[in-house]
Amino acid sequence: MDEIKLGMVGLGTVGSGVLAMVQKHAAKISAVTGRQLVVKTVVVKNPQKHQQVADLVHLTTELDDLLNDSEIKIVIEVMGGIHPAKEIIEQMLRAHKHVVSANKDLIATAGQELIALAKQNHCDLMYEASVAGGIPILRTIADSFAADQITEVKGIVNGTTNYILTQMSQSNRSYEDALKQAQKLGFAEADPTNDVQGRDAGYKMAILSRFAFGTNVAVDQFKVTGIDQVDQVDVQQAAAFGYTLKLVGIARLVDQRVFVEVAPALVNIHHPLAQVNNENNAVMVTGRAVGDTLFYGPGAGGLPTANSVLSDITTVTKNMILKTNGNSFNGYSHPLPFADATMVKDCYYLSLTLPDQPGEMQKLTTVMAELNASFSQIVQKASDQGEARVMIITHQMSKAQLNQLELALQDLGTIQLHCAYRVIN
Numbered sequence: 001m002d003e004i005k006l007g008m009v010g011l012g013t014v015g016s017g018v019l020a021m022v023q024k025h026a027a028k029i030s031a032v033t034g035r036q037l038v039v040k041t042v043v044v045k046n047p048q049k050h051q052q053v054a055d056l057v058h059l060t061t062e063l064d065d066l067l068n069d070s071e072i073k074i075v076i077e078v079m080g081g082i083h084p085a086k087e088i089i090e091q092m093l094r095a096h097k098h099v100v101s102a103n104k105d106l107i108a109t110a111g112q113e114l115i116a117l118a119k120q121n122h123c124d125l126m127y128e129a130s131v132a133g134g135i136p137i138l139r140t141i142a143d144s145f146a147a148d149q150i151t152e153v154k155g156i157v158n159g160t161t162n163y164i165l166t167q168m169s170q171s172n173r174s175y176e177d178a179l180k181q182a183q184k185l186g187f188a189e190a191d192p193t194n195d196v197q198g199r200d201a202g203y204k205m206a207i208l209s210r211f212a213f214g215t216n217v218a219v220d221q222f223k224v225t226g227i228d229q230v231d232q233v234d235v236q237q238a239a240a241f242g243y244t245l246k247l248v249g250i251a252r253l254v255d256q257r258v259f260v261e262v263a264p265a266l267v268n269i270h271h272p273l274a275q276v277n278n279e280n281n282a283v284m285v286t287g288r289a290v291g292d293t294l295f296y297g298p299g300a301g302g303l304p305t306a307n308s309v310l311s312d313i314t315t316v317t318k319n320m321i322l323k324t325n326g327n328s329f330n331g332y333s334h335p336l337p338f339a340d341a342t343m344v345k346d347c348y349y350l351s352l353t354l355p356d357q358p359g360e361m362q363k364l365t366t367v368m369a370e371l372n373a374s375f376s377q378i379v380q381k382a383s384d385q386g387e388a389r390v391m392i393i394t395h396q397m398s399k400a401q402l403n404q405l406e407l408a409l410q411d412l413g414t415i416q417l418h419c420a421y422r423v424i425n
């Protein structure tokens, strides 16, 4: 059987998973593709760390060992980060090598440039693993939703933060302890700042928006809030109200405009997203024809992510056999403007402190009434130092009303708004 030689950059959590899968599942891969896949060369930073595979692959620090090897047709980029990953992929595409990447930071930031370069060089550039790890969501949107109009994509798309929130609410673990464990298990990025501050989920929502709506959205064009400021008090109150706190990404079509956001949200315990725990992810895709669909699975981890990488590699291999390489992964382009704040309506959970004195609660309800905002649930708890904590679930209000409320409370001076989280029922 003909062989296809692969090169890889990176041999960490995902790279090791890819190497293990190529070896262990060789027979199935050959049966499906008609080719034998062989990982020939792996570029790493520190080969000493990887001596256990030194007799299986050529381990090197030299990119030229991939670039100048005409036998290597497909290169897998699993090193992460934007630079020098971008320059490395550019070199590989210019050398007419197909590229498979798991790098959402890079695809969300410079994807369009790389896609154009791939096309110019008649190469494939695939990145299924960049969104939601082991869930085959990008190819599903590109292929299975090709004819439907997607109106919303929302979900839990970061394994690390979902692991932390689950451990905090179900096992009473501290935030710091849960984060350390997520790092140990290989879910977190090398630097977990992007995970906990929501940016990793933001990159994924930017990529999902391109696939769902055909619109280019950059992570700096929408609001991203992480879980690093989440207060245990609000986690507990969410549960008391019948909700669970999750980091949720939303990409919504509103009157032919696009709205995207990543933020903690209160998810009703009866909603399917509330059942998604630990490193698992779930993406709910709503189409005009099909209605709600849900895709669930591990969003992080070596083997689940490697499975997505391998699905790209088998697609590239089949394209090579059929000589159909060079078509972009996502063929849908339909640039739309952004929705403005008056168009986006949701219920919100508001958590506030106010002086524990007569009249203060009245001030809050007056400000809300002046903005035509009302609430369905309210709890007031006396706290230390003469303050009361008030938690509210509002009726539907627009993002513009919420912004006005924040400003009005700032003007008032005595009432502090700690957080305003979207409520998903």
Ligand SMILES: NC(=O)C1=CN([C@@H]2O[C@H](COP(=O)(O)OP(=O)(O)OC[C@H]3O[C@@H](n4cnc5c(N)ncnc54)[C@H](OP(=O)(O)O)[C@@H]3O)[C@@H](O)[C@H]2O)C=CC1
Pocket: 009, 010, 011, 012, 013, 014, 015, 043, 044, 045, 046, 047, 049, 077, 078, 079, 080, 081, 084, 102, 103, 104, 105, 129, 130, 133, 186, 187, 188, 189, 190, 299, 300, 301, 302, 305
């Ligand atoms: N971990 C996960 O669950 C998931 C990760 N991803 C993405 O996959 C990619 C890889 O992640 P992950 O495996 O966790 O990362 P790791 O940090 O575990 O591994 C990174 C690898 O890249 C190598 N590397 C780093 N810099 C260079 C360089 N300049 N030249 C050559 N090699 C380099 C490292 O080499 P050395 O070992 O010698 O230090 C290491 O082997 C990232 O883009 C990540 O966002 C996507 C989905 C899930």
Ligand SMILES: N[C@@H](CC=O)C(=O)O
Pocket: 130, 132, 133, 157, 158, 159, 160, 161, 187, 188, 189, 195, 200, 299, 300, 301
């Ligand atoms: N750090 C990421 C890894 C997968 O993309 C996560 O936790 O989801």
